[in-house]
Amino acid sequence: MTASLLNTVFLPLALGIIMLGLGLSLTLADFARVVKFPKPVLIGLGCQLLLLPLACFFIAKGFQLEAALAVGLMLLAASPGGTTANLYSHLAHGDVALNITLTAVNSVIAILTMPLIVNLSLAHFMSGDQAIPLQFAKVVQVFAVVLGPVAIGMWIRSRFPAFAERMQKPVKIISALFLAIIILMAVVKDWATFVEYAPLVGAAALCFNLVSLAVGYCVPRLLNLSQRQAVAIGMEIGIHNGTLAIALALSPMLLNNPTMAIPAAIYSLIMFFTAAGFGWWVNRAHGRELAAEA
Template sequence: MIQAMGSALTTIGLPVALGIIMFGLGLSLTPGDFARVARYPKAVIVALACQLVLLPAIAFGLVVLFGLPPVLAVGMMLLAASPGGTTANLYSHLFRGDVALNITLTAINSVLAVFTLPLITNLAIQYFLPGDDGLGLQFAKTVEVFVIVLVPVVLGMLVRWWKAGFADRMDKPVRIASVVILAVVIVGAIVSNLELLLANFGILAGITVLFCVLSLTVGYVAPRLLRVDRRQSVACSFEIGIHNATLAIVIAQTVVGSIEMSLPAAVYGVLMFFVALGFGFLIRGRGTAAESAAGSAAGSSVDAPAERRPTS
C-alpha cells in the first residue's frame, strides 16, 4: 500500500510540483528579464555555449568513462540537457553572484530547453538504445515538454503583468508551497522505488558528483578566461552547474515512461546541494583573496610616490 501511495505521489505529484515551481518562476519574470541580454551579451553567450555544447559533451564523456548501462546513460544525458533551476538563483545570491543575470539565463534556458532537451535526449536514445523504438521524445511528447516547461512560466508572467502586486505577495507562498510539495513527492518517489534506487546509487553517486563539479567549474572558469567579471562568472557557474533535476525526473517518468531513466537526476538532486555549497565557499574564498591582493597592490601604488618624495 505504501508503495502504491508513493507511486501515485510520483505520477501526480511530480508534475504538479514542477508546475508550481515553474509558475513561481513566471511570477518573478518580466519581459525586461529577456531584454537584459543586450546588457550582458558576452556573459549570456558564454553561459549558453557552455550549457548547450560543453555540458552534453562532458556528460557523454563521463557516461562512456564510467560505462553506465544504456538507460542510465540516457538519463545522464537528459540531466545534462535540463536547464538551470531556480535553486541557482539562491546560490548565486548567497555567494555574491549577479542574480539579475541568473534570472535572465533561467528565462532563456527555459525557452531553449523546449527544443534542445528533446533533441539531446533523442540523440542519446539513438546512440545508447538504438533498437528501442518505444522510448524517445517524438512530436507529441515534445508538446508535453512544452506544456510542462513553458505554460506555467507564461501563466506566471501573465499574472505578474495583470496584477503585479498580487504576484509580489504570492511569490514567497508559492516558493514555500513548491518546496513542501516537492519534498513530499521526493519522499514518496524514494519509498516507491527504494530498491531500484539503492541498487544503482553506488554507480551513480560518483558520476553525478563529478558531473556537478565539472559543470560548476566550467561555468566559472570559462567566463573568467573570456574576461567576464567575477559576479557574472559566479552567476554563470551556478546557472550552468545546478540543473533542474525535477524537470529531468518528470520528463523521464511521465513523458518517456522510464523510472530507471530518472535515477541519475534523482541521485544528482540529492548530492548537488552539498557539492554546490562547497564550491560556493571555494570561489568566495578565492574572490576575497583576490580582492584583498588587489586592494594591497592599489595601496602600495598610492604610497610609493610619497616614499620617493625628496626632502628639503
C-alpha cells in the same frame, strides 16, 4: 493514491506549481537583457547547451552506466538551471540579474534542445527495442507543461506585481516540498535499481556536478568575464532543474522509465552541498583578490 494517479495528476501538478513560481520571478525585461548584455548570456548558454552535454556523455561512458541511467544523466544535463541558482548566486555575490536572464532564456530553449539530446542519448545508449523516442506530440506536451505555467506566472506578475511578490516565498516553500516528494517518488518507484546503482550513480552525478560548476566558472573567467558573472554562470549550470528531469522520466506520457529518474534524484541532493562549497570557495578567492588589490 495509486501509482498511475501519482504520475498522471501529481507530477504535472507539482511541475506546474514549480514552473509557475519561476514565472512569478520573471519579467519581459529579463529576456530583453540579452540584447543589452549578449556576451555573458551567450557564454553561459554555450556552456549549458554544448559543453555540459559533451562532458556528461563522456562521464556516462567513463562510469559505464547502465543504459537507462546514462540516458537519465544526459536528460539531467539537458535540463535548464533551477531557480535555486538565483539564491546561491546571491549568497556567493554573483550577478543575480544574469542568473535570472539565463534561467528565462534557457527554459525556453530547453524545450527544443531537451528532446534532441534525449533522442540522441536513447539512440546511442539503448537498443532499438528499448528506445522510447520523444515524438513531436510529446515535445508539444513538454512545451505546454513547462512554459504554460511560466507564462501564467509572468502574466500575474505583470498585472498584479504586489500579489506576485507576496506569493513568491510561499510558492518557493511549496516547490521545495514538491521537489522532496518527487525525489522520494523517483527513489521508491525503482528502489531495487537505486540500491544497486546508488554508489556508482552517485559518483557519476558528483563528478558531473563538479565538472558543471568548474566549466561554468572557469570558462567565463578565461573569456574575461567578471568574477560576479562567472559565479552566476557557475551556479546556473551547476544547479540543474532536477524536478523537470525527474518528471519527464517518470511521466507515462513521455519516457515512463523510473530508472532514468535516479540520476536526477541523486544529483538534486548532491548539488545543494557542492553549490554551498563552491560559493564558499569563490567568496574566499574574491576576498583574497580584494586584499591583494588593497
